[in-house]
Amino acid sequence: MASKVMRIDEEKCIGCGLCANVCQQSAIEIIDGKARLISQSLCDGLGNCLPECPTGAITLEDRENSEPVSKNLACGCPGTNVTTIKRNKKRDESTPQYQVYAESQLNQWPCQIQLVPANAPYFENAKLLVAADCTAFAYASFHNDFMKDKITIIGCPKLDNVDYSAKLTQILKTNNIKSVTVLRMSVPCCSGLSYAVQQALINSNKMIPWQVVTIGTDGSIMDQ
Numbered sequence: 257m258a259s260k261v262m263r264i265d266e267e268k269c270i271g272c273g274l275c276a277n278v279c280q281q282s283a284i285e286i287i288d289g290k291a292r293l294i295s296q297s298l299c300d301g302l303g304n305c306l307p308e309c310p311t312g313a314i315t316l317e318d319r320e321n322s323e324p325v326s327k328n329l330a331c332g333c334p335g336t337n338v339t340t341i342k343r344n345k346k347r348d349e350s351t352p353q354y355q356v357y358a359e360s361q362l363n364q365w366p367c368q369i370q371l372v373p374a375n376a377p378y379f380e381n382a383k384l385l386v387a388a389d390c391t392a393f394a395y396a397s398f399h400n401d402f403m404k405d406k407i408t409i410i411g412c413p414k415l416d417n418v419d420y421s422a423k424l425t426q427i428l429k430t431n432n433i434k435s436v437t438v439l440r441m442s443v444p445c446c447s448g449l450s451y452a453v454q455q456a457l458i459n460s461n462k463m464i465p466w467q468v469v470t471i472g473t474d475g476s477i478m479d480q
Contacts, residue, residue, distance in 0.1 A: 260301030260316045264291050268313035275305035275314060361403035369411035370418070374426035381432050382407040386424070386453055387439040388446050389415075394475045395439075402439055402469070413448030420449065424456035428464065436466040442478055446470075 262283075271289040283298035284291050284305065291313070293299060303316050364378040369386070385406040392398045392410070402408075409427075411420055427433070438453050440446035450468045457464060470478040 260303075260318065261296050261299045262293055262301070262303070262305065263315050263317050264293060265313045265315070266290050268311045270311055270313075272310065274308040274310070278304050278308050280304065358399060361399040361405075362408060363403075364407055367408055367410050369409045369420050369423055370416065372409055372423075372427075374423065375430050378407055379427055379431035379433065381434060384409070384427070384433050384436045385439060386411075386436060386449060388412060388441050388449050390441050390443075390446075391439045391471050394441060394473060395471050395477075396475060402437065406437070411449065412445075413452065414445035420452035421455035421459065424452055425459040428456050428460035428462055433462075433464055436464055438466065438468040440468065440470055442470050442472045 269290050271286055271291065273286050273291070275291050276284040276286055281298045281300050283293055283295060283300075285294050286292070301316060305314055306316070364372075364376070366372055383406045385402055385408045387398075387402065387408060387410045389410050389412045391402075395401070413420065428436075436453060436457070438450045440449050453466065453468075457466060472478045
């Protein structure tokens, strides 16, 4: 039975992998630096890979299929033939599987101190978490233990090389902030974050409950 299948010109192929990334049937793999059609039965012949090829190495042509084509494959659904099952099993063993174990506790966007509008409605009556970027990577339960029920804004005083106190002062003056938690790393450069919050509290002339929590580089809470 004739059908449209792809042909790859190996001389033109530069092995960029763009075609493999967009192929919904996993019919293309990069092998030895070249794109390869690993099975005719996996190719649906729709040509989604054609616009992605920067060198024009991929074309569609009529070809007699030597392997049975699953009807499910033609519509973009997983195939049920033996060849597909074996290939998918092999692919599952080598491809990382990402699972979500907990819900994100981020209650607004954006979250960078430099980007959040000082008059954003989510700041009103909010418990504010001002966190150093690295704390989310160092402390495993960052979302549930610190972000939950709070508005989270993040920054790095060393990389941003700015004084956050002006922006934080705007946020505190413009809104009714219930409390402020500063989450910083134990490294010296993080002291700029807690200093900026302290200055913002002074500049805003508001008596707001606040605390500083320090995370060690091993992920432990050092003081609270």
